Amino acid sequence: MYGLVETARICRQVALNAMWGLAGNAMTGWRTRRDQRDYVANAHRQFEYCQGVLESYLSFAGITDWQSYLPGRRILEIGPGHSLFTGLWSLAMGAAQYVAVERFHWDNRPEFRRQIVQYLLDSLQPAQRARIDGVWQTYVEDPLKSKDGPLQYVVMPFEDFPGTGGPFDVIWSRVVLQSVLDLDAVFGKIAQCLCPDGLSIHKTDLGHEGHSHSGHPLSFLSYSPRLWRAMYSHRDSLNRLRKSDYFAAAQRAGMEMARVEVTRELDPSIVEAIRPRLLPAFRTKDTADLACQGLLLAMRHKSARMSPK
C-alpha cells in the first residue's frame, strides 16, 4: 500500500475534492476572482504566449511562412481559456474566421480584455488593425456577444459543437486534451470539422505536475479509478491517457500523425522503478509510452497525403 506521506497527501486531495463538491459554485467564483487579479497583472505575458502559440504551432506543422498561409483560413480553437487573443491575432493577420469552443466561460474583467487588446493594437500595422475593427470592440464589451461574424465564441464542450463556421483549415488546442473525458468523441469531432487537407495541432500534458502525491512522478497511475474519482471528480484533472491512447484514438477517428514531438520525458529507470505498483492497464504499457510526459501533435486526415498549401 501507500506510505504515510503519500496516504496523507491522498487524504488531503479527497478532502479538497469533497469541499469542492459541497461548495460548488461558491468555490468556483472565489477561484475565478483570485485568478482575475493574476491575469490582469499578467496581460502582457498572455499576449506574448498567444502570439507564440500561433507562430510555433503552425511552424511545427510545417507552415514556416505562416503569414502567407493565414489569409482566408478558417481556424477553430478548443479551450482557449481566459482570452480570445489568438483569435484576434489570427484575424488581424488575415484569417477569415476564428471560432473558439470553450466548455467554461471565464468571466474575465473588461480591464483585462481592454489591456490585452491594447497590446495587440499597438503591435499592428494600420491595415491589420482595420481587419479587426468592430470585432475587438465587441469582444472587449462582452465576449459572449461575439456570436456572428469573423470571431465566434461558443461556450459548450467541444464534443457537442455542431460545426458552425466550418469546415476548418486548422483546429488547435493547448493543454486541453489531457482533461477531456472522451477522447474518441473529441477526435471524432475534429475529423468531422476539419477540411480534407486541414491540420489539427495540439499540445497536451501527460504528467501530473503540481499535484504530485509522492516523490514519484508516475504515482498517480497507481490509484484505482475509484480513488482517482474520489480525489478529483469535482475538479479539473487528468484523464491519465498515455501517448499510445492518443495514437489509437486518432487512428479510430480516421486521422494520422503528421508530426509528433515528445516535449517532456522521464528517464526509463524512473519508469521501471514504479512499474510493479502501477494499475494493470498502465503496467503493461511500454517504457517509452509511460516515460512520455508531454506531447505536441500535428494530425491530418488519413486521406490527406499532400502537405498543406
Ligand SMILES: C[S@@+](CC[C@H](N)C(=O)[O-])C[C@H]1O[C@@H](n2cnc3c(N)ncnc32)[C@H](O)[C@@H]1O
Ligand atoms: C488548462 S486550460 C488551457 C487554456 C489555454 N488553452 C491556455 O493554454 O492557457 C484548459 C481549458 O480547456 C477547456 N476545456 C477542457 N475540456 C474542454 C472541452 N471538452 N471542450 C471545450 N473546452 C474544454 C477548459 O475549460 C479550460 O479553459
